[in-house]
Amino acid sequence: MSASGDDVFVDVSHDDEGDTNDASSSAAHGEGGSYQRKQAWEADYQKTWDGGKEKSAETEALLKKRQRQQALVNNRLTRIRLSNEEVLASRNPIRRALLRRVLLVVDLSESMAIRDAPSLTSGASASSSAHAGTGSTRLGYVLHELERFTREFRERNPLASIGLAVAGGGVGGNAAAAIAGGSGGASAEVLVSVGSPAADLISSLRSLQPSASAHSTMAFASSVYAPQGEFSAEAALRLALRELAPNQAGVEMLWPNGAGAPPDAHAPPQHRDYVSREVLFVVSSLSSCDSGDVFSAAESLRKAGVRVSFVALSAETRLFRFIAEQTRGQHSVVSNFSAPPSSYHGSDVSRMYAHLPPSLAVLNEDEAAADEDGDDGTLAALLMAHVEPPPFLGPPAGTTPTAPGSPTAATSPDTPSEQESVVLPGRGFLPALPLGQPPAARSPDAEALAAALDPLREFVDVNDLFGPLMEIGFPQERATPAGAMCVCHQRPVPAPAPNQKDSVDPVTGHNGFDCPRCGALLCALGAGALTSSLAATGATSDAGGGGAASALGTVSGIARCPVCCLSLLAAAPHLARAYHHLFPASATFRVTCVESSDERLCRSCQAPLVPEQLARAITEQISRASTSTEKLLAAEGAGGASATATVIADDMDPLATDENAIEVAQCPRCEALHCAACARYVRSSLHNCVGCLGG
């Protein structure tokens, strides 16, 4: 290739980034002295994902304008679709897998020791972090984000449990919890089993964190495991299968110790089928070093109904994408690695709406500067996509005895959109039944269904058809007499000190609970002793005993009576915390552009919707006009404060009107207008629309 060809190559590479790399490109181009610049092979290696933060002012303005126009177009489209879609949405409830067992697998191969992640301590800028030595290691960054992810996950999934495993060359110290992989000692080990208290997971994540002060590779000496060796996907997958679904067919051969039955063999089958099992890999390695067949491991996971998702730090890897697709998981690649680590401050829920359409991201200038700028493709955003429970797809295909070629095969990864219909074990699809019948009366549809299924009765194991109803007890707290022994620990139930009463967890910290079925006295729901017997249902006691460390400070998750095995839940509000996934009052918020409105205030927080300067400018413009017709024209032209048009009409040209348009969020049901910040808050935390509630 000639030198001029190389020049072209350099130029193109910069143009591809869409002016995002102004500093370096202007240096490269120079002012006319084209021979002064470095050749491509002389220049510093530039990672394409490094330039994302430094946009020029024009680019930013252009982007904003484009996004605003997009919002307008979307609004036009959605408003047309609203009428029927909304009605359908309200009638066709969302089904999500709320009982989740998730295993996080962190790559601990040597590629995680690369120092190209943004610094965690000083918030070093993106450009400098590209050079070795200034940023933190990938591992440190990943662990930092995973800690955040864990808190968010616990908060939004009260009935889910989450565990942690690592895979790499240096792991496997605890042989009972590990599976050896390929050469170079590549193996995987469970550090925190699924269903352990959330506090354990967080402390474990912290123990993996290399010490921040030292800048050499010796920094890892203080942590449990250092990133070294190779990554083995096969070992990790088999480990995940053993951890998440040990009772599935074919797993026995993967059970090297042969020590006793798998832990949840006694679990009622109907519960197992309604638990979503997920593995979430955070991989930096570009290869997998396996001793066995990684595809057969992936296949056994698919049969067990385990979703495997990957978040790749380096690049997309064919193998990982294949596994993710086969198991109905997601595969995503961090494209904006240079973004600084997310913040913790306060109740700011900045990064939780990363999965929202980008039009929301640039709503409000200061907000955008604070958190949303260029959020797409960051590790935080990709992890947060896994916080929301996945759609419920019915029991996994592999759990029921089905004839080959039966319609159940339709749950294969080729048809990922089964959300609309119910998959019954062994039966393939049934159309979703219409909603609205009173539950006590048997509907004609249900009669027809039962009649249709009647001939099949003898072929089907009754247990597999036992409905997805879980029996759960709600024990009431009661003061126990001094010296009463609890069943779970065989200890006297501790009485709270009177002055500590407020600092003790209000739900479980004191007094005892009676199991509503057998009357056994339990000292605290979600205590560690109960945890082992719980792994079965998939909804286990988290945060037991470590309430202070959990995100909300209250115990959630389901415990189990050690005597009668009844699942127990401390407080009904914990159930209710999951309801917003199913009744997303606010998920329908749409960003609209409003020229001006009668409503000058946000319905939720009373903040003025129209920025003050704009409002003043408009009023001045109107008052300056002398005649009444001029006034009218001015008002119309400026989208004036006195104009009554609220929402831009569908047939208006978005290009012509975006100058004075104000971006607000409008609830499509009640048409109340909310400011952008409230819309975010409602989406991410509150899940109530004030307007819909009648406020």
Added chain:
Amino acid sequence: MSAQARLPNTGSGYPGALTTAASSILSSQARQLLVVVFDLNASAWSNFLGEANVATAFPRILDQFAVFFNIHLSLRRSSELALIVCHRGGARFVYPPPKYGDASRAGHPPGAGESHDEIDGRYEKLATAQKELVAQINELASEIMASQAAGSASVHQADDIEVTKMAAALSSALCYINRFNRENYDPLLPQPRSRILIVTAAAGAASATRAHYIPMMNCLASAQKAGACVDVCVLGAAPSSANQAAQTSEDGDTFLRQLAVMTRGIYWRVTDSSSVLQHLMCHFTADADARQHLPPPSHSQAAVDFRATCFCHRKQLDIGFICAVCLSVYCNDSLDMCSTCSTPFSVAGSLRPAPAS
């Protein structure tokens, strides 16, 4: 960009690194926002005060509240107050007045200069607050009472008219807290401490019903997350035991108790209309920091019912059946399908007797 990178570290790390003494000084500078959600359900007030006395007794109670608000505002310079009034017609911001609710209102409520003659040398914040509050509530109250009086003659369905839009008001309060925290964000100061005080005279189901169960629980989770504690002050006698047995189902009171206990707030019941102020001062003036050093009110936290209510018959359950897909709660397992998510149970129901043969 650089500001974005800097803020989180200073925001979270700095106060934690200080000594206890210094941080307590800082915490005393943290803004203390009290959002009062005032339930103006007319029938509840007339139940509490007696039909005949409402017109005379209600303003007296309002005066007591105005004193309480002033106490809160005068306790420290950083105290802030917001008031949302809710009734069965909706929820409405009363204070701070919406028209001043823009950028200039960070420290002192402007508009105090409007009427110097009325202020009379009092601390202007107090004067404005009282003027606005009492005037607005009185106006609203008379409006509501009038409409209630007009309506009660024709429509007398107790179930329908009793519902206050409490969930809307609470949501508004949380949104306002969120906005307050955002607008008053200062990396050198600790986060503003916010709490919500719900004042209601509706002793039972009137304050929150099953239609608002999910929104109320959303508010609960959100308040927990925001670190805002929700205090509940209920005016009126506790429902008698016979009455309680009759309405085993959705007791709005239970929701409020749950709300208070799970957000570490205080639930308190005031039975005597003349001593409202005393109770308010005893229990609700202390902020969250001070409460750590105070014993909690004795009878307030007793035995809150945390059991679930079934979706089909609205019964409080000891043992319930929960749809594994959508977590709907049912009181028996003989249903055809889930009424919420229409996951069929019917197959199981129809097949279960079969294995006997």
